[in-house]
Amino acid sequence: MIENLRTEVEQICKSCGNDRTKMMDIVRQVQEKFGQVSSEAMDVISQSVNCTRVEVESVVSFYAFLSKTSKGKVVIRLCNDVVDKMAGLTPVAEAFKKELGIDFGQTTPDGKITLEYTPCIGMCDQAPAALVNDEVVTYLSTDKVKELVADIRKHYDPNKLKHRLGDGNNATDLVHSCVHNGIRKKGRVIFSEYKQEAGLRNALAVSPVEVINEVKNARLRGRGGAGFPTGMKWQFTRAAEGTKKYILCNADEGEPGTFKDRVILTERADMLFEGMTIGGYAIGAESGILYLRGEYAYLRKLLEKVLKDRRDKNLLGKDILGRKGFNFDISIQMGAGAYICGEETALISSCEGLRGDPKTRPPFPAQKGYMGCPSAVNNVETLCCVARILEMGAAWFAEVGSKGSPSTKLLSVSGDCRLPGVYEFPFGIKVSDLLKEVGADDAQAVLVGGPSGQIIGPNDYKRTICYDDLATGGAVVVFGPERDMVKIAAEYMDFFVEESCGYCTPCRVGNVLLKKYLDKILDGKGEPSDLDFLKSLGESIKLTSRCGLGQTSPNPVLTTLKNFRSAYESKVKPAENKFQPTFDIKKAVAVHESIANRKSVIFTE
Amino acid sequence: MSDQITFTIDGVEVKAKPGQTIMQAADDAGIYIPRLCYHPELTAHGSCRVCTVIVNGKPQTACTQPAAEGMIVENDTPELLEHRRNLVDMLFVEGNHLCMFCERSGNCELQAMAYRLGILAPKYPYFYPDKPVDSTHKDIFLELNRCILCGRCVNASKDVDGKGVFDFVGRSIDKKIAVNSDKNLKDTTMAVTDKAAQVCPVGSINKKGTAFKIPYGSDIEHKK
Numbered sequence: 001m002i003e004n005l006r007t008e009v010e011q012i013c014k015s016c017g018n019d020r021t022k023m024m025d026i027v028r029q030v031q032e033k034f035g036q037v038s039s040e041a042m043d044v045i046s047q048s049v050n051c052t053r054v055e056v057e058s059v060v061s062f063y064a065f066l067s068k069t070s071k072g073k074v075v076i077r078l079c080n081d082v083v084d085k086m087a088g089l090t091p092v093a094e095a096f097k098k099e100l101g102i103d104f105g106q107t108t109p110d111g112k113i114t115l116e117y118t119p120c121i122g123m124c125d126q127a128p129a130a131l132v133n134d135e136v137v138t139y140l141s142t143d144k145v146k147e148l149v150a151d152i153r154k155h156y157d158p159n160k161l162k163h164r165l166g167d168g169n170n171a172t173d174l175v176h177s178c179v180h181n182g183i184r185k186k187g188r189v190i191f192s193e194y195k196q197e198a199g200l201r202n203a204l205a206v207s208p209v210e211v212i213n214e215v216k217n218a219r220l221r222g223r224g225g226a227g228f229p230t231g232m233k234w235q236f237t238r239a240a241e242g243t244k245k246y247i248l249c250n251a252d253e254g255e256p257g258t259f260k261d262r263v264i265l266t267e268r269a270d271m272l273f274e275g276m277t278i279g280g281y282a283i284g285a286e287s288g289i290l291y292l293r294g295e296y297a298y299l300r301k302l303l304e305k306v307l308k309d310r311r312d313k314n315l316l317g318k319d320i321l322g323r324k325g326f327n328f329d330i331s332i333q334m335g336a337g338a339y340i341c342g343e344e345t346a347l348i349s350s351c352e353g354l355r356g357d358p359k360t361r362p363p364f365p366a367q368k369g370y371m372g373c374p375s376a377v378n379n380v381e382t383l384c385c386v387a388r389i390l391e392m393g394a395a396w397f398a399e400v401g402s403k404g405s406p407s408t409k410l411l412s413v414s415g416d417c418r419l420p421g422v423y424e425f426p427f428g429i430k431v432s433d434l435l436k437e438v439g440a441d442d443a444q445a446v447l448v449g450g451p452s453g454q455i456i457g458p459n460d461y462k463r464t465i466c467y468d469d470l471a472t473g474g475a476v477v478v479f480g481p482e483r484d485m486v487k488i489a490a491e492y493m494d495f496f497v498e499e500s501c502g503y504c505t506p507c508r509v510g511n512v513l514l515k516k517y518l519d520k521i522l523d524g525k526g527e528p529s530d531l532d533f534l535k536s537l538g539e540s541i542k543l544t545s546r547c548g549l550g551q552t553s554p555n556p557v558l559t560t561l562k563n564f565r566s567a568y569e570s571k572v573k574p575a576e577n578k579f580q581p582t583f584d585i586k587k588a589v590a591v592h593e594s595i596a597n598r599k600s601v602i603f604t605e
Numbered sequence: 606m607s608d609q610i611t612f613t614i615d616g617v618e619v620k621a622k623p624g625q626t627i628m629q630a631a632d633d634a635g636i637y638i639p640r641l642c643y644h645p646e647l648t649a650h651g652s653c654r655v656c657t658v659i660v661n662g663k664p665q666t667a668c669t670q671p672a673a674e675g676m677i678v679e680n681d682t683p684e685l686l687e688h689r690r691n692l693v694d695m696l697f698v699e700g701n702h703l704c705m706f707c708e709r710s711g712n713c714e715l716q717a718m719a720y721r722l723g724i725l726a727p728k729y730p731y732f733y734p735d736k737p738v739d740s741t742h743k744d745i746f747l748e749l750n751r752c753i754l755c756g757r758c759v760n761a762s763k764d765v766d767g768k769g770v771f772d773f774v775g776r777s778i779d780k781k782i783a784v785n786s787d788k789n790l791k792d793t794t795m796a797v798t799d800k801a802a803q804v805c806p807v808g809s810i811n812k813k814g815t816a817f818k819i820p821y822g823s824d825i826e827h828k829k
């Protein structure tokens with residue numbers, strides 16, 4: 001058995017060139033094969049790729065989909081995002097527990113099925129949803145859970161699960177998934193008809209600098225959240241010194257409530273790879289990497305096939321489309337369950353086979369990125385925009401939208417609305433107009449930009465969605481009148497507590513403290529002074545954190561404190577006696593009473 | 606003149622050599638910027654965030670930010686003092702920093718920083734972690750409940766000792782230091798003479814037989 005493990009793990013390492021930087025691929029394969037990356041496997045890996053064993057453990061222990069201890073052949077990961085909770089997660093979770101006879105975090109006694117929670121898997125428009133290994137199951141109900149578990153027990157093979165098929169490419173053999181695209185509104189850029197490869201042909205007919213200028217003229221800004229001008233990013237990367245350069249596509253889409261990149265990857269993979277190839281040409285890269293979140297592994301076969309077809313058509317490879325000397329190819333790097341890997345420097349760390357820790361900046365990726373080489377990291381939607389800009393021209397692209405935010409944006413809308421799904425709207429749309437469109441008449445609050453964005457109330461519905469007002473990477477979550485906004489804030493803090501990489505003090509410790517104080521308030525033990533406390537702590541976390549995660553993680557608390565202050569105020573009250581409300585004197589003296597073997601004469605019932 | 610950078614810290618003009626960080630330039634100029642994870646002989650880690658300063662209006666850590674011509678750095682301000690106190694408070698409650706029972710008391714950089722910032726007792730609730738103490742090594746014991754995840758031991762062991770005895774495992778609040786063995790410190794190549802044994806700022810990596818070595822009154826905070 002042990003010898004068997006050694007040879008198989010050695011084989012896996014060898015197939016990855018015994019290359020330490022391929023650590024993610026190695027540990028993912030070992031996990032898949034053995035249901036764990038055991039202590040023995042870590043030893044073998046460290047010997048094969050020549051690193052310390054604690055370095056292997058360092059990586060394995062970072063990612064939620066990897067584990068040192070043994071997991072079942074089938075792992076059910078139920079998404080516990082806020083939207084799933086609103087869609088009836090609790091009875092579904094109970095049903096799983098009942099059908100499997102285990103609690104979350106446990107494996108059935110026969111060692112075959114593991115049950116876990118996982119944060120947002122990008123299926124908010126069809127919640128509650130879960131992953132069964134790589135397969136996605138959606139619209140869960142207690143009945144469906146019953147059927148699902150019975151089905152799994154027949155074969156313990158997620159590929160054989162019986163389900164109806166989703167629309168579009170979800171129904172193809174390569175995806176074979178029940179996921180719905182949920183495209184509600186097609187705009188002019190991403191989901192309209194387009195002339196495939198026209199953008200690439202136009203790009204290759206001019207110089208890389210001209211391509212960058214066209215992107216600059218279109219005033220394209222990053223669609224991943226930060227909104228950095230794409231043309232400028234490419235100019236820096238092109239100008240940076242280095243013989244090798246890389247373009248990385250960020251398909252980590254982890255921000256709770258965001259699922260628009262999922263739909264692009266399903267229906268517009270060619271457009272994405274076209275944009276990426278144009279980017280490679282513009283910055284002078286020969287390699288591109290698509291960093292695909294582990295949760296979207298069900299799309300991998302489709303994406304690999306699209307890449308293969310593109311190679312066959314000389315859209316990738318050597319002297320692309322006859323352009324002498326332009327060689328470019330794209331590979332896929334799978335993630336393994338870590339929201340932080342969507343942060344561009346953490347994404348690079350992960351591609352390098354490291355923990356998904358963000359890197360110290362400077363140097364920035366454009367100067368020293370993947371493997372120390374100048375790299376441009378771009379969002380999926382951004383790269384699609386590039387393909388369209390090169391096809392139709394900068395002027396066409398910027399025709400719609402607002403002044404500082406030209407063109408359209410994909411919005412992933414979910415929560416308390418009748419028509420959840422993906423909408424492509426010109427920038428500058430008013431929140432109130434958006435709410436009408438998605439069938440949300442009585443929204444108490446709207447989350448714009450995911451939990452790292454803002455939670456706004458009706459006073460702000462006249463504001464617009466664009467970079468200069470309400471910026472968003474795409475997530476819009478609607479909350480109806482009956483939702484408790486303090487509880488919602490606390491649930492989003494759970495997410496950040498879980499997903500902090502743990503590198504820096506404020507984010508690692510501060511978020512836990514914010515959550516503790518919110519729980520205290522929800523528990524009816526909060527005092528008015530706790531509200532100032534939350535604010536001061538939140539501001540310290542924002543100001544001192546090392547990366548965008550910590551710099552935005554207090555936002556659910558700070559924006560609800562500002563916009564839903566009364567929800568907090570109704571829950572706090574001054575302490576009745578001289579003790580802190582959280583301090584239970586009777587409980588505190590109980591231990592001593594038991595030691596002294598007599599009751600306290602002062603603090604009796 | 607291009608090999609000389611001039612900038613200001615709290616209005617005082619400071620000169621830096623190209624490639625120097627704000628921290629290095631400040632140290633050379635005799636201006637103190639509070640810090641915890643930073644160690645002058647090791648790669649800057651930038652994890653404690655105590656050396657956060659405001660550079661041209663934006664927060665940056667002095668230990669990682671290169672000095673640049675004309676930059677305006679704010680260091681000793683009431684706002685930053687408050688943020689730094691909050692950070693040190695967080696580190697206190699995250700671990701079991703009960704100074705009166707700690708053999709490093711008086712020789713601890715976290716304790717000294719608390720005194721310096723005027724913290725008498727942490728304002729947050731203690732987390733009380735419960736990690737096992739590793740006293741298997743003949744010369745060293747690990748009390749990781751006091752670790753502030755500064756990364757000094759990791760970098761020292763990798764870069765100076767060339768051993769890689771330590772690394773981080775886990776993430777979020779569960780992130781912690783682990784040793785390069787499935788067992789204990791004694792099963793690694795760690796030696797008491799290693800750089801990694803000299804650099805821990807707190808009572809987490811300790812040499813045996815040195816408890817309470819620094820007499821009160823001559824400890825770090827009284828010297829400064």
Ligand SMILES: Cc1cc2nc3c(=O)[nH]c(=O)nc-3n(C[C@H](O)[C@H](O)[C@H](O)COP(=O)(O)O)c2cc1C
Pocket residue numbers: 221222223224225226227228230250251252253254255339340341342343344345377378379380382383547548549
């Ligand atoms: C915690 C965190 C998570 C992020 N997740 C994503 C993501 O999933 N997808 C994405 O495109 N950008 C994400 N970003 C933003 C990236 O760091 C980066 O700005 C972006 O990929 C750049 O591409 P763009 O300029 O095309 O938007 C994230 C940032 C942070 C701080």
Ligand code: SF4
Pocket residue numbers: 340358499500501502503504505507508545546547548549550551
């Ligand atoms: S803010 Fe700090 S702890 Fe949080 S994810 Fe970024 S580097 Fe990690």
Ligand code: SF4
Pocket residue numbers: 751752753754755756757758759782804805806807809810
């Ligand atoms: S053990 Fe000491 S040196 Fe190592 S990370 Fe923790 S506090 Fe720093």
